[in-house]
Amino acid sequence: MSEDHASLYQKVVRITNVYLGPAADRFVTRQVQNHLHKPAEELSVGDLEKLIDWIRVAVSMLTEDTEIIEEYTTQLRRLIKVADKHSS
Amino acid sequence: MQNRAKIQRPLFEYLILTAIFFLLVAILPANTSVMQDYGLSTHQYHILLFLVELPLAAVWFAAFFGYARLSQYAASVSNTAEGRGYEKLARGFKWLAFGLVIPSIVSLIVNAIADKHPNFHATAIITSNYLTVFFALVAFSIISNASRTLNHYKKQPDGLVSNKSILLLFVTLAVAFCYLIFRHVAIAAGITSSDNPYYLPIWLLMVTLVIPFLYAWFVGLLAAYDLGQLAKHSKGVLYKQAVHLLAGGVSIVIASLIAIQFLRSVIPRTGHVSLNLVLVTIYLIYIVNVIGFAMISVSASRLKRIEDI
Numbered sequence: 001m002s003e004d005h006a007s008l009y010q011k012v013v014r015i016t017n018v019y020l021g022p023a024a025d026r027f028v029t030r031q032v033q034n035h036l037h038k039p040a041e042e043l044s045v046g047d048l049e050k051l052i053d054w055i056r057v058a059v060s061m062l063t064e065d066t067e068i069i070e071e072y073t074t075q076l077r078r079l080i081k082v083a084d085k086h087s088s
Numbered sequence: 089m090q091n092r093a094k095i096q097r098p099l100f101e102y103l104i105l106t107a108i109f110f111l112l113v114a115i116l117p118a119n120t121s122v123m124q125d126y127g128l129s130t131h132q133y134h135i136l137l138f139l140v141e142l143p144l145a146a147v148w149f150a151a152f153f154g155y156a157r158l159s160q161y162a163a164s165v166s167n168t169a170e171g172r173g174y175e176k177l178a179r180g181f182k183w184l185a186f187g188l189v190i191p192s193i194v195s196l197i198v199n200a201i202a203d204k205h206p207n208f209h210a211t212a213i214i215t216s217n218y219l220t221v222f223f224a225l226v227a228f229s230i231i232s233n234a235s236r237t238l239n240h241y242k243k244q245p246d247g248l249v250s251n252k253s254i255l256l257l258f259v260t261l262a263v264a265f266c267y268l269i270f271r272h273v274a275i276a277a278g279i280t281s282s283d284n285p286y287y288l289p290i291w292l293l294m295v296t297l298v299i300p301f302l303y304a305w306f307v308g309l310l311a312a313y314d315l316g317q318l319a320k321h322s323k324g325v326l327y328k329q330a331v332h333l334l335a336g337g338v339s340i341v342i343a344s345l346i347a348i349q350f351l352r353s354v355i356p357r358t359g360h361v362s363l364n365l366v367l368v369t370i371y372l373i374y375i376v377n378v379i380g381f382a383m384i385s386v387s388a389s390r391l392k393r394i395e396d397i
Contacts, residue, residue, distance in 0.1 A: 021324025022170055023394045030397075058397040062326050062390075 008079065009043045012051070015075045019059070019068065031055055045083040052076045094163050098156035098185070105189045106145050112193065113137050116200040119360040126363070140361055144192065147374045150381035151185040154337075157388035164395040173238035177338075180231035180311075181384070184341070187223025194219055199360060210287035213357050217286065221300045224349055228308035228342070235314035235338075254313050261350070262302050268354035269298060285356030301353060305346050312339035330390040337383030344377040 009028065016024035029040040035054040036047050043051070052073055059069050118133035128136060158178040165171045198212035273284040273293065282289045286297065315335040322328040348370055355366050 017323060019325050019327075020394055021322055021327035022168070023165075023327055023391075024324065026168070026395065027397070059326075061397055062393060068325060 008045065008048075008083075009040050011079055012043065012048075012076065015072070015079075016055075018075075019072050027058075031058060045080065045087075048076070048080050048083075052080075094160040095156045098152045098159065098182070102148060102152035102185075102189075105186075105193065106148060109141070109189065109193050109196065110138070110145075112196045112200075113141055116196060117203065119199070119203050121203075122360045137361055140363070140367070141192075143371055143374060144188075147378055147381075148185070148189050150378040150385075151181070151188050154341075154381040154384040154388070155181040155185045157385045157392070161388040161392040161395070164392055170238060173234050173240075176230055176234035176237055180227050180229075180234055183223060183227035183230060184345070187220075187227050191216060191219040191223060195357075203360070210282075213285070213287055216357055217297060217353070220349060220352065221297055221304065224304040224308075224345070225300050228304045228311065231338070231342070232307035232311035232314070235311045235318065238318050239314050251313055254309055258306055258309055261305060261346070265302065265350060265354065266298060269293070271354075272356055297353070301349065305349075308342040308346060312342045315339070327391070327394065330387045330394070333383050333387035333390070337380045337385075337387060340380030340383065341377060344373050344380060347373050348377070 009032075013024050013028050016028050020027050031051060031054050032038060032040040032043050032047070036043070036051060038047075055076065056069060056073050059072060063069065114134060118128075118130045122128065122136075123130070123133050126136070155178060158174070158181050162171065162174040162178040165174055195212075195216040198208070198215050202209040202212035269286075270290075272286070273290055274281060275290065282292075284290075284293070286293050288297070312335070315338050319328065319332040319335040322331045351366060351370060351373075
């Protein structure tokens with residue numbers, strides 16, 4: 001179970017890496033800790049929707065390029081779809 | 089709190105040093121040869137000197153602000169893999185900022201002494217030249233070391249001299265520099281003769297000014313190249329954009345400082361203000377310099393924001 005959670009966090013970091021490079025890991029950890037109030041390793045599929053909303057807000061502060069923001073959040077949303085598919 | 093100190097301290101250092109400089113401009117005795125050349129009174133001389141030196145305050149502010157922003161970012165990533173490289177880069181820019189101000193302050197003092205005691209003129213010129221080369225050497229070496237540390241972290245292939253255009257640029261610069269320096273030196277008078285505008289025997293001029301300057305410029309150009317490589321190979325669209333801007337700013341700052349040091353060396357110092365084409369050219373290069381420092385400040389702020397949000 002805990003391996004699943006860890007891999008979900010890693011997947012989020014991997015997607016974030018495309019946009020924030022070496023800062024990705026730190027960025028995701030901060031978003032989870034500050035907004036979801038839990039350790040990053042405990043990130044679950046149920047948290048993703050809320051996390052994506054916070055990430056959208058955060059990235060909007062870094063860039064005005066809406067294409068990048070959309071692309072990034074779409075990639076993250078795919079994780080929810082994949083998780084739903086697995087659970088069903 | 090620590091972040092605020094990181095930005096406040098360099099700005100405080102800037103204010104203190106600039107205040108000392110302009111206080112010296114106001115109180116040091118007027119240079120007699122400048123007053124004669126331009127037919128100025130003591131009061132007019134001080135106004136002229138103040139106006140001529142005023143743009144420097146803007147350049148120094150840009151340099152200290154750039155160093156402050158870099159320090160702030162370096163502190164925010166101090167516990168990460170790239171933290172050490174950025175800390176070194178900030179330290180290099182600290183030396184660069186101090187290297188712009190300290191030699192100017194010391195030059196003002198030693199030139200004022202030389203005006204009253206002509207025997208001191210040679211010492212004043214030698215001191216100014218040595219201070220400039222010292223700060224260039226230290227700052228460019230640290231920046232080069234920083235860019236190599238950052239590239240090592242990125243596991244990029246060794247960029248050293250792999251780009252032939254860097255080598256060609258450096259060789260051209262070195263040949264032109266040597267030609268323009270030794271044009272002022274009576275080589276026929278012998279290698280130990282110090283009968284030249286640098287007041288140094290030729291061998292000493294070669295060993296302690298020409299070679300150190302060329303070395304400093306070489307490592308400076310390499311640092312710019314290495315940072316360019318870092319930007320090119322960085323991952324993350326938003327991170328890469330910021331690193332590109334940083335690399336561009338560093339390249340512009342290094343190139344413009346090399347240009348200023350080149351001009352100030354090949355056109356020997358007189359020890360006093362000269363309103364000529366060289367001064368105008370140096371001002372124009374300083375504008376480019378300020379743009380470079382501004383790019384560094386903006387990029388460091390962007391990188392810092394990624395770590396803050």
